[in-house]
Amino acid sequence: MLPLSGKHILVTREATKAHTITRLIEQQGGISIEIPLLHFQGIYSEENEKVMNQLSSYDWVFFTSTNGIHFFFELMEHYHHKTFEHAVKMKFAVIGEKTEKVLHDFGYKAHFIPDTYTGEYLGKEFNEYTSESCSILVVQGNLAKQSVVQELSNRNHTISTAEMYETNVNVRMKEALKKSLHETSLDIITFTSPSTVDAFVELAEEEWTEELTSIPCMCIGPSTQAEARKKGFTYTIIPEYYTVEGMIEATSAYFNKKG
Known part of the structure; x- marks a missing residue:
């Protein structure tokens, strides 16, 4: 049985x-x-359009969910096709193997994955991974926990967050x-x-x-x-x-x- x-x-x-x-x-x-x-929808806002037009200013983009990846590329295509050129040059950090696979499906490589798949360890292990101060964009939903941001803040990184989708009941x-x-x-x-x-x-x-x-x-x-x-x-x-x-x-x- x-x-x-x-x-x-x-x-x-x-x-x-x-x-x-x-x-x-x-x-x-x-x-x-x-x-x-739950159901999800992208947030089309002036703030996110500005983020997309400034992608070249970030060293890393962090994803803590597969939804974040989907809506990041959806908004990227919506606002400015040329931002795909910037995406090729950026490095991506993802929370786990599922987000890695989805990112790969979009044609991009994950440059950092923590051993433990939580936001806390994504930030903590990244700080151990690099000794540099990085410019980081954290892609989130409107209900995201801030654990990855809190951990990254323990180092001298420049951190920006962008709510790119909302979670609705x-x-x-x-x-x-x-x-x-x-x-x-x-x-x-x-x-x-x-x-x-x-x-x-x-x-x-x-x-x-x-x-x-x-x-x-x-x-x-x-x-x-x-x-x-x-x-x-x-x-x-x-x-x-x-x-x-x-x-x-x-x-x-x-x-x-x-x-």
């Missing part, structure tokens, strides 16, 4: 990325229930989420960002009960786990590797151990 056979697993990830985690769940025999709680999924919580006996909930935790609690409304908080949560990393605990979930788990593959491996291990 496969480790996730018959297990009902709630996938809260954004719609265009949910299929990846669903495929992994189904390969292990699980039943994926996709309720995408997918209110259209409210009834679907409530129905799933009411009618399905969930075995585990997956959260891939602190924002998915916040959206879950907001949309659950009257379904947010003590019984619900006792459902195990598989969180992609420490910041997501911290948010789940803050909201009241009593049993949270994080994988050894902070990726969706790591999440499903840890989920399988959890149920194998549980028996």
